[in-house]
Amino acid sequence: MAKRSYVTYAPDGGVRRLKGEPAAKGCDVVYRLNRIGEELVCPDALSAPNAVRSAGLSAYTSVEARPHSASSVELDGPPVLVMVRGRDAREVISAVASSGMAPFAPFTADHGNQSHLRFAKGTVCIGDRYSSQLFSNAHAVLTAAEACGATAVFLCGEAIALASVDLFLFRAAQRGLKVYAPLDGRHPLLGWTECSTEKTYDQPESWRACPHCGLSFEEVRIASSHYTCPHCGGPMRMTSQQRIDDLLDMGSFEEWFCGVEQTDPLDFPGYRDKLAAQRAKTGLEEAVRCGVGSIAGIRAALAVMDSTFFMGSMGSVVGEKVARTFDRATEEGLPVIVFCASGGARMQEGLVSLMQMAKVSCAVERHSRARLLYISVVTDPTTGGVTASFALQGDIVVAEPRALIGFAGKRVIQDTIRQELPEGFQTAEFALEHGLIDAVVPRERMRSSLAHLLAVHAASCLDASVAPGAVDGSGARCTKAIVSYEGVCQALESGQGTFNYVTYGRIPVVVDAADLTVRSVIGSIAGLVGRGVGAMRFAASPVTAWARARAERERHAPERVALPREKAAAADASAAWESVQLARNVNRPTAMRYIERIFDGFQELHGDRMFGDDGAIVGGVAWLAGCPVTVIAQEKGADVRERVARNFGCPQPEGYRKSLRLMRQAEKFGRPIVCLVDTQGAFCGAEAEMRGQGNAIAENLVAMAGLKVPVVSVLIGEGGSGGALALAVSNRVAMQKHAVYSVLSxxxxASILWKDRTRAPEAAAVMRMSADEVARMGLVERVLSEGEGPAHLDPDRAAAEVRSFLIEQIEELSVLTPDELIEQRHRRFAAF
Known part of the structure; x- marks a missing residue:
């Protein structure tokens, strides 16, 4: 850690005291400022110790500053850089000059006429525009000190922050610079501390400028920040080696397909010479590196594109290496992760480059047919033919913040059709808003997010060749081994480090405040490097996992309210309307509140990949009692602002298409599907009709009818018309006690049949939309207790009841074959 020794000064060279303020805690000695100049000139020629024991300084007395004009100050002493500006600048510069030193003052081009600058021996320009970050930037300060030949740096104002930055102090010491900071940052004339550090760095000094804010930082600091700017947070472009070091377990990467023969199909003039120059400059063979490695202990095939080589353009070698990676991963049963960074097709290879889009797409399809996971990570920039092929073909597509994503570049669009483009066009955030990708993942969470996605899919697909519930040769049913969620979390917490972890120290994982629960903590899988997924701790089968969960549930679950259908009385109008009011209560827990309480490690996936991301439907992957599931829910929003953003829980066509996409993904990987229904109905606006609202609901209904995995739905609030049924064509359906289900509101x-909306309470009774009435008609399997009152009074108990039902039903359905699941679902609805 940085350490300080203390200095005070006075015109007579003596030590002054500030009455009433004790000496700084932990200081050993106090120095006199007028001796600093002598020490800088000749440190061995001092006639007296330049220190007084701080134990003798119980307080300091303030010194009245005496400003000097530039002509009255002796400025031939040792040059020093005084990082000061503002109201104290004149006094500090004059005081330093009075002590026998030659002060140099920093400035920026937009503040070059400030009056305090004339009191310095010289000035140093450190930038074009002022910012507090610039004056506290290590590179700016060290560069300014070098420019003026300074032997010491005095830190004031914004620059004081550098007094506790070990890396800055270490680099300053390497350059022979002494560093001083005020004894009291609020009163820079009271005294100074000499700052130093005991920490050392083995990495050579290397600086890199942020393309977003322009500030420069050392490579070691940038690497420890996952190559994001420590000031503005903007992501910097990474080489393939930097990504491998930042992502993979230390020493786990094994490169594939080196030495693929280079082609020049057009005999393009100078192309081979340019390739040779690129290889010499970057040390790479081509614009992609492929291989296998481990992320938190889970093996995966990787293709990492490198924009430093021909801007990552896709030629025949790039296409060949990526296609071979998918094929080898298919042979070995591995998931694939591709980090995309490309300017598109390589123009020098003409039509052959275009064909790589189709070649890789064929390999992706073969890999997908084997029911293996493909995650595409889109980085800056990703454009052209790569965007229009494998970059957006993943089962899951995530992007880094601010990444450029687009087919035709801005310049092409503007030059071709002269169209003005909206703010933030073709960014990752723009793609997320328009439903084209699943998530935007910051770099500090990239490794943990990928580890979680790999783990939950590994649990689903360890034996993808065997259908759930299939019968083996001995007549016994085959079950999939699964990764327990607790085992994953434990391994993630104490996992294998990356190269950057080992080299630069522990890199903290940044978690959003909303995610600060044990269920959202994702880290690294320990002790599994080189051994693959098969080395993890597995439960014996899904059935045993459910059995353990059921035993635990029976000990702690709330008592279920029985509903004898044959003995139940019909609800009267007031009771029916009360159910409607409770289902619509603004304090009633919404789907996200249930997801937080019921599932572990929920990871939300966005977008329909066609038009938009509908906030009224939330979907993703999670763990339920140790087993992976896909969760799809209708979400109304917890407050007014969120309800408006989520359209009050009324889904648009893109919401139903998002849910259909996630259902198809769950079917591919053999995951049960859980649906939480809460909507007054699908959105009925003109724009929804133009985008095919009816088509989207119809596609959901027919798709759900044929899903080959268990589907369980729970109505947790309103179940309005086809908008609710689109998530309820399930093997089992339940309703909470105060939920309602109806053909319309x-x-x-009342308005349609009686032309009188005021008769809504009477209509509620006639429609028999309360949970008890719906159950008596046999349309749902169970009514779930919400506790002694409605769910908003005891949300934990209400969620526990829903969780118990889901576990119980999926346990029972998990032993059915795909054909039996479909047949059971068809029989269920045929009986109505």
Whole structure:
């Protein structure tokens, strides 16, 4: 850690005291400022110790500053850089000059006429525009000190922050610079501390400028920040080696397909010479590196594109290496992760480059047919033919913040059709808003997010060749081994480090405040490097996992309210309307509150990959009692602002298409599907009709009818019309006690049949939309207790009841074959 020794000064060279303020805690000695100049000139020629024991300084007395004009100050002493500006600048510069030193003052081009600058021996320009970050930037300060030949640096104002930065102090010491900071940052004239550090760095000094804010930082600091700017947070472009070091377990990467023969199909003039120059400059063979490695202990095939080689353009060698990676991963049963960074097709190879889009797409399809996971990570920049092929073909597509993503570049669009483009066009955030990708993942969470996605898919697909519930040769049912969530979390917490972890020290994982629960903590899988997924701790089968969960549930679950259908009385109008009011209560827990309480490690996936991301439907992957599931829910929003953003829980066509995409993904990987229903109905606006609202609901209904995995739905609030049924064509359906289910709203029913919306309470009774009535008609399997009152009074108990039902039903359905699941679902609805 940085350490300080203390200095005070006075015109007579003596030590002054500030009455009433004790000496700084932990200081050993106090120096006199007028001796600093002597020490800088000749440190061995001092006639007296330049220190007084701090134990003798119980307090300091303030010194009245005496400003000097430039002509009255002796400025031929040792040059020093005084990082000061503002109201104290004149006094500090004059005081330093009075002590026998020649002060140099920094400035920026937009503040070059400030009056305090004339009191310095000289000035140093450190930038074009002022910012507090610039004056506290290590590179700016060290560069300014070098420019003026300074032997010491005095830190004031914004620059004081550098007094506790070990890396800055170490680099300053390497350059022979002494560093001083005020004894009291609020009163820079009271005294100074000499700052130093005991920490050392083995890495050579190397600086890199941020393309977003322009500030420069050392490579060691940038690497420890996952190559994001420590000031503005902007991501910097990474080489393939930097990504491998930052992502993979230390020493786990094994490169594939080196030495693929280079082609020049057009005999393009100078192309081979340019390739040779690129290889010499970057040390790379081509614009992609492929191989296998481990992320938190889980083996995966990787293709990492490198924009430093021909801007990552895709030629025949790039296409060949990526296609071979998918094929080898298919042979070995491995998931694939591709980090995309490309300017598109390589123009020098013409049509052959275009064909790589199709070649890789064929390999992706073969890999997908084997029911293996493909995650595409889109980085800056990704454009052209790569965007229009494998970059957006992943089962899961994530992007880094601010990444450029687009087919035709801005310049092409503007030059071709002269169209003005919106703010933030073709960024990762733009793609997320328009439903084209699943998530935007910051770099500090990239490794943990990928580890979680790999783990939950590994649990689903360890034996992808055997269908759930299939019968083996001995007549016994085959079950998939699964990764327990607790085992994954334990391994993630104490996992294998990356190269950057080992080289630069522990890199903290940044977690959003909303995610600060044990269920959202993702780290690294320990002790599994080189041994693959098969080395993890597995439960014996899904059935045993469910059995353990059921035993635990029976000990702690709340008592279920029985509902004898044959003995139940019909609800009267007031009771029916009360159910409607409770289902619509703004304090009632929404789907996200249930997801937080029921599932572990929920990872939300966004977008329909066609038009937009509908906030009224939330979907993703999670763990339920140790087993992976896909969760799809209708979300109304917890407050007014969120309800507006989520359209009050009324889904658009893109919401239903998002849910259909996630259902198809769950079917591919053999995951059960859980649906939480809470909507007054699908959105009925003109724009929804133009985008095919009816088509989207119809596609969901027919797709759900044929899903080959268990599907369980729970109505947790309103279940309005086809908008609710689109998530309820399930093997089992339950309703919470105060949920409602109807062909349309009571107000709409009364308006259509009686032309009188005020008869809505009467309509609620006639429609028999309360949970008890719906159960008596045999349309749902169970009514779930919400506790002694409605769910908003005891959300934990209500969620526990829903969780118990889900575990119980999926346990029972998991032993059925795909054909039996479909047949059971068809019989269920045929009976109505």
């Amino acid at each position: 009571p107000e709409g029913f």
